[in-house]
Amino acid sequence: MADDERNRFTARAARYARVGGDVSGVAAKIVGSRLLGRALDDEKTAAEITAVLGGLKGPLMKVAQLLSTIPEAVPPEYAEALAGLQSNAPPMGWAFVRRRMIAELGPDWESRFARFERVPAAAASLGQVHRATALDGAPLAVKLQYPDMESAVEADLKQFSLVLSLHRRMRPAIDTREVAEEIGARLREELDYRREARHAELYRTVLADEPGIRVPDVHSDLSTRRLLTMGWLEGRRLLEFKGHDLADRNRIADTMFRAWWHPFTRVGVIHGDPHLGNYTVYEEDGAPAGINLLDYGCVRIFPPKFVTGVIELYRGLQQNDHERVVAAYEVWGFRGLKKEIIEALDIWARFIYGPLLDDRVRRIADGVSAAQYGRREAFRVAQALKEHGPVTVPREFVFMDRAALGLGGVFIHLDAELNFHDLFNAAIEGYEERLLAERQARALAGAGLEPMAA
Secondary structure, three states, X not given: OOHHHOOOHHHHHHHHHHHHHHHHHHHHHHHHHHHOOOOOOHHHHHHHHHHHHHHHOOHHHHHHHHHOOOOOOOOHHHHHHHHOOOOOOOOOOXXXXXXXXXXXXXXXXXXXXXXXXXXXXXXXXXXXXXXXXXXXXXXXXXXXXXXXXXXXHHHHHHHHHHHHHHHHHHOOXXXXXXXXXXHHHHHHHHOOHHHHHHHHHHHHHHOOOOOOEEOOOEOHHHOOOOEEEEEOOOOEEHHHHOOOOHHHHHXXXXXXXXXXXXXXXXXXXXXXXXXXXXXXXXXXXXXXXXXXXXXXOXXXXXXXXXXXXXXXXXXXXXXXXHHXXXXXXXXXXXXXXXXHHHHHHHHHHHHHHHHHHOXXXXXXXXXXXXXXXXXXXXXXXXXXXXXXXXXXXXXXXXXXXXXXXXXXXXXXXXXXXEOHXXXXXXXXXXXXXXXXXXXXXXXXXXXXXXXXXX
């Protein structure tokens, strides 16, 4: 049960039947209503789509969560419903885990651990994590991929493309073809745990001199393409610190900011999924001392020119330099921009960059919940795009947008008060594209990774 798992036709066919029947049923209802000129109850349809995706608890659900952060990629009613989905896959039973471990490490796999807990410590959309102990006594986190995940991902991505193509025909405010390509490419990368191991090594190098940020070590001898063993980092869930005093919450938020922005401005990489479950907080003397970065499946490597575009957009907004802003959008990959589309993009850009432009101590968004963060601005952008679009969303936008919104949600949960302007300017101080390109080349080569094509 190793290579024959890979893209098995029977597994894929079963997934098509399960996912395709549910998604196509809702799609047929949408098309039928449009053809007959009937009004569609968007809230009811959103609930139906959410029920389909939430019931699957798999790759398609993960795709839906990513899609929900992009204005007008799906109708706003759907975005709100999809944003509430959680990774909550039912765990594999012990007999199944044993078979999977034999497939990855051989029949004597248990002898390679001093201890291996039968009940998983966490279960997500692509795999589950077990606590274990190495033969030398080191605590371990062992992530084991569910079977037939490649088949499931390919089946789900096919249905995902169907949903997007329908939406493009019915409400063509944006062209999501590049979005689909980007999400597909990153999701396929997440299936390769050897790549995730290299991502972790990359982050260990990049953040080695950053205080308060811990990256687990990788145990290569206990890892395969579908099995990843790393050191277990002890810590508490970030939300457990919501009741702490402001100094503690600010310390955590400051560290989160550096953990996300510094890798981006130094070597052009981001952690594309700042989900609350991907971080824990470690303590010293009863006080929060820093954060543990736990998951490296969703890491995006950008061409150096794109990083320059992100900083140029900041400078253009800061100086109200219209030409500089438009040039930055073009570096991001937006094409054929007309005045009205630029104005719509400016709404979103000023929302994302707003706290970075505001030179004062502040919350990331006053009086807004994490669930509603960006919702008002997304609605305004959607209205403008529906009137003046369509616009093609470049693939680099997808995870940049997702990560920025996710990080903002973390700051809202912590109710942190920081000078985000000072933090960002410290991150970009002395920035030169040439230097970033040199650092990126060295860092990627050291981790065994290839740069993204420009």
